[in-house]
Amino acid sequence: MKEKTKLLILVGLFLMAYFIPWAHPVIRQSGLEAFMMLQEYAREHVLTCLIPAFFIAGAIAVFVSQASVLKYFGNQAKKILSYSVASVSGTILAVCSCTVLPLFAGIYSRGAGIGPATAFLYSGPAINVLAITMTAKILGWQLGLARAIGAVIFAVITGLLMAVIFRKDDLARTGGQIHVPDEDDTGRTLFQDSIYILTMVLILIFAAFAKPAPDAAGLWPAIFAAKWYITIFLLIALGWMLKAWFTKEECVSWIDATWGFMKQIFPLLLGGVIVAGFLLGRPGHSALIPEQYIQTLLGGNSLWANLFASVAGAFMYFATLTEVPILQGLLGAGMGKGPALALLLAGPALSLPNMLVIGGVMGVKKTAVFCAIIVVMSTIAGMLYGTFVV
Amino acid sequence: MEIKILGPGCPKCEQTSKIVTEALSDTGVEATVEKVTGVMEIAGYGVFGTPAVVIDGDVKCVGKIPKKEDVSSWLTK
Numbered sequence: 001m002k003e004k005t006k007l008l009i010l011v012g013l014f015l016m017a018y019f020i021p022w023a024h025p026v027i028r029q030s031g032l033e034a035f036m037m038l039q040e041y042a043r044e045h046v047l048t049c050l051i052p053a054f055f056i057a058g059a060i061a062v063f064v065s066q067a068s069v070l071k072y073f074g075n076q077a078k079k080i081l082s083y084s085v086a087s088v089s090g091t092i093l094a095v096c097s098c099t100v101l102p103l104f105a106g107i108y109s110r111g112a113g114i115g116p117a118t119a120f121l122y123s124g125p126a127i128n129v130l131a132i133t134m135t136a137k138i139l140g141w142q143l144g145l146a147r148a149i150g151a152v153i154f155a156v157i158t159g160l161l162m163a164v165i166f167r168k169d170d171l172a173r174t175g176g177q178i179h180v181p182d183e184d185d186t187g188r189t190l191f192q193d194s195i196y197i198l199t200m201v202l203i204l205i206f207a208a209f210a211k212p213a214p215d216a217a218g219l220w221p222a223i224f225a226a227k228w229y230i231t232i233f234l235l236i237a238l239g240w241m242l243k244a245w246f247t248k249e250e251c252v253s254w255i256d257a258t259w260g261f262m263k264q265i266f267p268l269l270l271g272g273v274i275v276a277g278f279l280l281g282r283p284g285h286s287a288l289i290p291e292q293y294i295q296t297l298l299g300g301n302s303l304w305a306n307l308f309a310s311v312a313g314a315f316m317y318f319a320t321l322t323e324v325p326i327l328q329g330l331l332g333a334g335m336g337k338g339p340a341l342a343l344l345l346a347g348p349a350l351s352l353p354n355m356l357v358i359g360g361v362m363g364v365k366k367t368a369v370f371c372a373i374i375v376v377m378s379t380i381a382g383m384l385y386g387t388f389v390v
Numbered sequence: 391m392e393i394k395i396l397g398p399g400c401p402k403c404e405q406t407s408k409i410v411t412e413a414l415s416d417t418g419v420e421a422t423v424e425k426v427t428g429v430m431e432i433a434g435y436g437v438f439g440t441p442a443v444v445i446d447g448d449v450k451c452v453g454k455i456p457k458k459e460d461v462s463s464w465l466t467k
Binding site: 102104 | 442
């Protein structure tokens with residue numbers, strides 16, 4: 001950070017401390033909401049949802065071979081495979097925007113071309129494990145599922161549209177040698193790796209299992225009653241697998257990767273929750289921004305509300321996972337479910353800084369088309385979801 | 391000798407350049423180290439994953455932080 005930036009930040013903080021009327025009832029209420037929302041996250045979501053999700057993300061980063069996926073992005077790869085792999089590879093590859101942009105540039109200029117590259121660019125941030133779990137846990141499984149399915153379908157359609165619109169440019173690309181990360185021989189079978197990651201996903205599901213409605217009968221209350229026994233059993237199984245299949249160094253690098261994600265994401269999330277709580281408040285409680293503004297702009301399921309949510313999402317920058325508390329606040333203040341999905345689909349994949357970098361890679365015209373496709377599709381998906389599902 | 395470290399500037403890339411600098415001082419090899427941060431420039435090397443290390447035009451490692459012993463062996467070869 002430059003010394004000038006530091007000075008500007010300090011001056012900004014000073015002006016805030018000096019001029020904000022902290023004693024005003026609305027500001028007091030908003031400040032209280034910020035910490036109440038933080039406490040809700042600490043009590044409800046951190047231990048049972050976020051921590052297991054971080055361990056899963058760490059395991060995927062360390063143990064799932066990137067090389068096995070990347071070979072489908074070469075210029076010789078079959079097109080169908082490139083698209084299908086690109087649309088789901090976000091779960092494996094894109095835990096950090098550091099990986100996404102260079103890889104995107106590589107696929108675009110030297111590999112499988114503009115279609116798979118844009119499909120990957122979209123799916124990357126949109127469907128990573130952490131984002132989908134958080135969405136499902138905090139905003140409800142319907143929205144989480146809609147987000148996951150929407151992201152995969154969008155990735156394929158966006159890629160295909162880009163490839164068709166710009167097919168002439170694609171032919172003029174230069175081929176050349178490409179280098180993918182080396183494949184490490186781990187001595188484990190794919191089956192063992194899958195069982196290991198599956199066990200962790202099950203731990204996450206059971207530990208976060210929500211209390212069923214009081215009048216529900218049959219399977220759900222039974223699972224809920226047994227959830228801690230199941231979780232403990234799964235933890236023991238996980239411990240056995242670690243001991244039997246993994247070396248000590250592998251466990252250490254797993255913990256390292258997990259810790260790396262925690263360090264990177266927790267501070268951002270902390271800031272996001274506090275800001276969302278301060279501006280919007282918990283559901284049912286009002287804070288700084290009056291609820292009628294949000295209801296007018298984003299309430300219901302009109303074309304205008306969905307379009308506004310898509311465009312706002314496209315330009316706004318969401319640090320990893322902060323879209324979830326912000327949406328929670330917005331939904332609580334009266335945003336419609338349709339516009340919420342529109343924002344989730346357009347938001348994390350696009351932002352103003354991100355557009356500038358993409359523009360540097362593929363030019364202004366293609367970037368504009370890419371963004372337009374996503375905004376239009378998000379609006380349509382939002383309207384469909386709002387009409388048929390809710 | 392000409393060493394290029396490819397990566398947009400994430401913590402992993404910083405660590406890679408630290409390891410390369412250490413390996414250089416360990417082996418006493420004279421070399422210029424250049425950080426390549428432009429995404430298109432990185433893609434120009436055909437590299438699918440960062441950080442990557444390029445020595446005299448040869449791509450030595452892609453998508454991970456190299457070990458110091460490995461870097462030393464590339465330098466002295």
